[in-house]
Each structure stands twice: as C-alpha cells, then as structure tokens.
Amino acid sequence: MAIVPEWSGVELRAFRVAARWSQADLAARLEVSERGIAKAEAAGSGHSLRPITQAMLDDLLRQAPSDVHARLVNLLTRDGETTYPVVADPEPDPVLGDHFVKHPRDGKLMVEVTAGIYLAGPEDEPRWEDTFWLDAHPVTGSDYARFIAATGHRAPEHWPEGRCPIDL
Template identity: 40%
Template sequence: MSVKRWTGKESQLLRLAVRKTIRQFASDIGVSGRMVSKWEAGGIKVVPRPSNQLALDTVLSCAGPEVQERFATSLTEQAAIDADPRTETLLAQKAAYHRHPVDGRLMALVGEGMYLSGETGEAQWLDAFYIDVFPTTNADYGRFVAATGRSAPKHWGVTGRCPDDLFDHPVVWVTWHDAQAYAGWAGKALPTSHQWEKAARGAKGNIYPWGDRATAAKCNVRDSGIGHTTPVGRYRSGASPYNVYDLCGNTWEWCATRSVPGRYELKGSAYTSPFERAAPSSFNDANSDMCDDDTSFRCVAEHPWSRMDVKP
C-alpha cells in the first residue's frame, strides 16, 4: 500500500502500527524526536518535507504485512471518523445480538414492517427475521466442512484446512449451491434480496448502511486499495441500522432470489469492485455454479426462535 501525501496524522498512525517510541521511530526516519513530536502535534496541518516523505514511504514499504494491516486499519477508521461525526458513538456502541441455537452464530433481529426498497424507494412489507451479523467466515465454514464432509474451498489448499490468518475473513470460492447447503445444515436459509436490502438500509431506505453520505472509508472496496478480504468485524462505523456488518464491500453475498433460471442475485459489492457499485439497492447476479475469490454469503432465520440476548 502507499500514502499519497504524508501529514503528521499518517506519520503518527504509522509509528503506532510499527509499535515504536517517538525516539525509535525518529531514528528510522533519520530525524530528531522533537521533529516527530512536532508532526504529531500538528496532525493534518503539518506536511513533512519531500525527503522525509520518502523516508516515511520506505518505512511503510519495508514493514511486514501485519504492520501494514494495522496501519491500513487505523487509517481507515480515522478516515471514517473524520467523515462522519456519528462514528465515535457507533464505535462505542454495544449492540444486543442473538445466538442461533444450531450453528451458534450471532444474529440481529430485523423487525416486521415496511421499508423503502430499490433505487425508487418502493414500499415493501416484510415479516420479522433474524440475519447473521457477519458474513460466514472461514472458521464458520470449517465447522460445516468437518460435520458434512463437503469439499473445502480452493484457497484452503491441499490440506483442506483454512489458513490461520483467514479464520475471521469471509469464506470465498463458494457457489450458490455451497451457500445453500450450509444454510440447510445450520437450519437457516439464504436471505431474499429484499431481506438482505432491508437489513442493509433500514426501514427508511438509507442509500448506504450508515446513511446517505458516500464514504468509501467505511467499507472494503476497490477504492480502499486493500486488494483482499478483511476481517468481518473491521468496519464498525459501516454497520447498518440493525448493527449488521459488511453489507457494503468485502465480498458479494449470495441471495435466495432467482433472477432467471440458473442465476441468483448477489448483494453488497466486494473489495474487487468500485465504491459506486456498493449501494445495497444495486442489482447483480451470477450463475449458481460461479465461485470466485470475492463471493461469500450470510444466512437468515425465522423469528422467533430464541430470546437469549448476548453481547458481541
């Protein structure tokens, strides 16, 4: 990854990502500790000189993937805070969820009633339902594979075991049939496109899960420059009115709604797609046998089935 222009804000986030003191970080860059302190105190108002910009570029490019991931996460969250005054409240919010009795996953209740759907805001009535708070992760899918003997996704490799660093990323390389099989095993169902859209937009038909403001920093899309899936709980400020995550970006998600014979709707956009495709009202579909590195799913369940509230 790269930074177009370093300011004191990005410099501080990088120092925290490499987990060094001001003196240690200053030594890496070749400046005094007093200089680094001045940058951090000035924040976005301070722009280091070109030679120091190059030094910061070098520190970032030479950092390991874990450091770069920490830096990207901090940069994304800071950008979201800067763009939306609600963010700090949302980040601190502790929503009550419900744990499904079969697969144990956290689900959010979407109450019955009307919601405004599609680009034209057409009123639709839906009965109450539960929806998974997060997309199905590799860890979730691993339990399904172990219980049923179904083939593992191709990115798990010849061992058929998920890489340790992807446990909390959405499972990918799954067809619609794979998603449907998981839902059946868990005693759930894939969401209809209307259920998925209401969970994303709320009853008032927000353009995006977080509201009507186009803020690419709140999701993992091509514009973010990350280039791969991210942990499902990363974009907290991008949660929907029902506190459901990753309903914009990260991965496309299979729905139960058939568009034409053999094809089913996909919702949510992905890290491979531009932000302009991320609006939950957007239409996309694919052949039921399609699988790719940017396609996943989540499930829904009937209401009621449990009254046990839990904290994430």
Template identity: 40%
Template sequence: MVTTIERWSGVEVRALREAMRMSLREFAAHLGVSERMISKWEAGRENIRPRPVNQAALDTCLTRSDADTRARFSRLIGTDALLTAGEAEAVKPIGSDHVRHSVDGSLMALVEGSVFQAGPGNTPLWLPSYYIDVYPVSNQEYAQFVAATGAHTPRHWTGGTFPADLAEHPVVFVTWPDAVAYAEWVGKALPTSQQWEKAARGTRGSIYPWGDQATPAKCNVRENGIGNTTPRDCYMSGGSTYGVHDLCGNVWEWCSTETSPGRYELKGGAWTSPFVRATPSSFNDAAASMCDDDTGFRCAVPA
C-alpha cells in the first residue's frame, strides 16, 4: 500500500517538501500557496493543521508523487509504506520544457502537474502534466490542415490561401468545430479552460501572464489602437512563466470546456477587447457556430 496521512500537520508538510527535494519557493509554487504559508506550517510543526482545501492539495501531491519520493517521505515520517507493483521503477523524464510536435512542428511548452489557483476566486485545483502550444495556431499552420483535409478556408483568405503578410498571425474566422477538426487532425485537443488558465497564470494565480501589474502595452488590446491581429511573437515580454505567449489579447481562443449545450468557453481577450477583458481568469463563452475576426485557438496534449 501507499502512505496516506489522516490529518496533515507542519511535520508532514516539511517531510513531503524534503522528500520532493524542493525549496520553500518551489514547494509553494507546486502547491499554489505562498512561501509564507509553507513557513508558517513548518514552524508550527505538530501544532498546526492546514485548512481542508490545503490538506486535499497535499494529499494529491503525495499520491501523485513518484515511488522514490513516497519512499523518502515514509522514512522521514517514520513509516514503512510499501510501494505498489511497478512503482519502484524510476520515473522517466517527460522531456524538455519545450518540444516540437511531430505532426505540425509547432512549439509546445510543458506545464507540470500541480495545484494552481483557478478563476476569479483563486480556487486551488489540481491538473496533471500537459503540453500546450506556445502560440495560437497561425494562418500558415492552418493552411497545412486545409491542404491535407480539404476543409473550407477562413473567410478572410482569398484564392484558397491566406494573405502573405498574415502567415504568422493567428488564424481567425474559425468556429469551434473548425478548431476541433484541426486539433484532431494534428493529434491534439483544444485545452480545457483550466489548462489554458494555468498556462497563463502559473501556479500562484498571477493576474496576468507577466505578473500582477496591469500593463496593456504587453498585449494587443483595444487600448493600443492597432485595429487588427498581430504576429504571434509580437509581444514577447507578455509571456507566461511557462514561456507561453499571446495569452492576453490578439485573439479570443476556443477551449474544450462546454458551458451549456452548444456553447464553449473562450479565453484571453482580443484586439477588439478592452484590456480588462483580457484577464486570464475572466469568463467568456460563445455558441460553437460563432465565427469572427477576433477568434482563434491553440492546442494541448497530455504529457
């Protein structure tokens, strides 16, 4: 069987952090809480009990840890937990933080499994590891899909192809089914709204991908007066902690999360949106048939 904790105290918290070989900062980020909170728990030792929501997060971190980490944790708290069959094998690394997808050649970033702060209320949630496109799908990438499948072209294309100066701009005028069809063709999926949000906000619930400071100049939103999409790498200073870009402004992005029959979440705001709408925790949705000049998508895949 695997070690379980009936009720966490500061003693077990410190043991888990040391078993995972993480610094205070790293462990706090992994749990999605502040360093000060971790320090408070550890200093209180057996006299402090984290809140139930944090105990649940600690449970999840322990059960999802590899066999070596659980064995170290067992020794540190003085138990002799047995590992289930196969758990003694060394866990293979998922890969580098950024990889190229084998089908469309897109650059993807690794978002490691952990608790993160979700939504306007910063609710702690666990997500397993996944990869997400560093940039939204471009016109040039979408053209590969059209050529391979015979799918209809977006309405702003002429003569069956995109305007040359928009090759590296996000593709727009795509419905939710269009985005799903591309994702399935390339062997990926649309991200859930939670996957999208974690890639944008990190584990600590930053307000924006770059931090907590409201800086419209770091993204393509209405206030900047550009009046159209921009190349996907135009705002490199606006990237998230995972190295994912264009998560605020430029185009709204379809997610796989259905909000009601036939309606799906959109994330990120667009060049048509005021900056306040580009906050990654904000909610927006639309009918699957919606097709506009400020809506595109990116893809994700389990790690």
C-alpha cells in the first residue's frame, strides 16, 4: 500500500489518474469544486492542500485497491527512483516485531489489529472488522486538538470554548 506523507497538486493529479477518475469524480469524493481540483493540479508541487483535504485523500488512498496503489507509485517514479515523497507500507521495526510500526507522518508507534470477529455493543453481537492500525499509546488532549485542527472535526462538548483544557 502506498502512503503519501504530504499531498500537493502533483500527488493529487497522480492519484486521480491512478484511480482513473475525472476531475469531477475526485471533486465529488472530496466535496470540493472541480475548479479547485484543476487549480491544485495546475500549481503542481507549489500547491499545498488543506489539512482536511489531505486527511480525506489519505482515507481515499487507504480504501483504494492495490492496482491503484501500484499505478500511483509508478506515476510518481521516474528512472527507478521516487521523484515525490511516496512510500510503501510502513516497514516493521526489527526491534518492535511484525505487529508494530511507526506512523510515517507523526512517528507514533502503532500496533496491527488483525481482522476477525469481535463482540460489539451492549448485546455483544459478533461483528467482522478488517485489519487496521491503532496507536499503541493513548492519544493526549494536545494530539486530539491537532487532529481537530487538521480535519475540522467538532471538539468534545466538555472542552471549554472548543479548546483542550490545560489539565488534559
């Protein structure tokens, strides 16, 4: 799976082409204007995307099939070297083992939760969950505040004026 540490107009266009979407298709998925997609692509590496757009692109890329990942890496690779900052799946740390990795963006330790049936809800109903990665350590209030700033999610109701309390 490919990971794009920082999205610009270059990576945006490569991903759109790799996914075989039109500018209108991608604009609809990101809930932005088609003109905004065209403008970002035209600006190339000189255009840094908003954090919320980058987070949405991360989600779209994570959900994309492996052939889209392969095409993306191929589009961003010239003469056998990656021209732009695209990396493959995080490599397991030999000291940490196969089930731990460091996130390529923030360097936090993550643990693999393997796919399987989990008991969910008050009735403990069996539910299938795909494999996913989870932070190995609790998220701090300041970590969550950065997440809110990057994604535009609503702050918890108990945060005064939408800001993380100092004692968290």
